[in-house]
Amino acid sequence: MERRDIQRLFKQHYAKMYRVARTILYDEQESEDVVSDIFENLLHGQMVLIPETEERYLLTSVRNQCFKRLRHVSSPLETSGIVEPTDDSEVEDERLTDIDEFVFAHLSVQEQRIFRLRFTDGCSYEEIASSEGISKVAVWKHLSHALKLIRNHFNK
Numbered sequence: 001m002e003r004r005d006i007q008r009l010f011k012q013h014y015a016k017m018y019r020v021a022r023t024i025l026y027d028e029q030e031s032e033d034v035v036s037d038i039f040e041n042l043l044h045g046q047m048v049l050i051p052e053t054e055e056r057y058l059l060t061s062v063r064n065q066c067f068k069r070l071r072h073v074s075s076p077l078e079t080s081g082i083v084e085p086t087d088d089s090e091v092e093d094e095r096l097t098d099i100d101e102f103v104f105a106h107l108s109v110q111e112q113r114i115f116r117l118r119f120t121d122g123c124s125y126e127e128i129a130s131s132e133g134i135s136k137v138a139v140w141k142h143l144s145h146a147l148k149l150i151r152n153h154f155n156k
Contacts (some may be wrong), residue, residue, distance in 0.1 A: 001049070006042050013055060016121065017062045024066035025120035034065045058129045059120050060100055063148055064093055102153055 008073075014035060021031035038061045041047070049057055103115055115133060117123040125136045132139070 001042055001046060003043070004016060006039060009049070009054065009058065010039055013058050014057070016055075017058055019067060020059055020062045020120060020122065021066050024063065030069060031066075033085065034062060036068065038048060038062060056100070056116075059116075060083075060096070063120065067096070067100075068093075099154070101151060104148070104155075106149055111142050111146050114139060115146050118143055 017035045017038070018031055021034045022028065025031050025034070038058065042049075103112055106150045107115060110132070113129055117131065118125075123131070125139045128139045129136045
């Protein structure tokens with residue numbers, strides 16, 4: 001990607017990416033580092049993003065990087081040698097990618113928006129209801145339906 005494309009992506013998506021990271025990590029510096037690392041990888045890599053899916057890719061990348069960081073924080077049991085640390089990051093990344101693909105393929109456009117607002121952006125039911133112009137009960141019904149489909153599909 002060219003530098004001007006990355007600058008455009010940064011200006012357009014940084015705030016949302018940072019909010020997602022902050023919601024997951026609860027740490028300002030870690031959140032900034034995660035988002036910066038993603039843009040650095042774009043700058044030095046050969047990645048080409050499709051305009052229709054660039055936001056989804058960036059937000060998914062933030063979520064995955066945050067989860068990787070959380071997994072790599074060692075617990076007191078690991079540092080004491082009582083429990084061996086495990087590296088299931090690839091399996092977890094695949095699982096999250098599978099869920100993203102399922103959501104995109106099987107949920108209505110409105111359900112996708114509501115699902116992403118809740119689980120990617122960390123919005124409350126009230127925030128989602130006001131942005132979508134529906135009631136909190138409707139938000140709950142959409143999320144309940146989406147989660148039921150996801151559970152049924154992945155817990156066979």
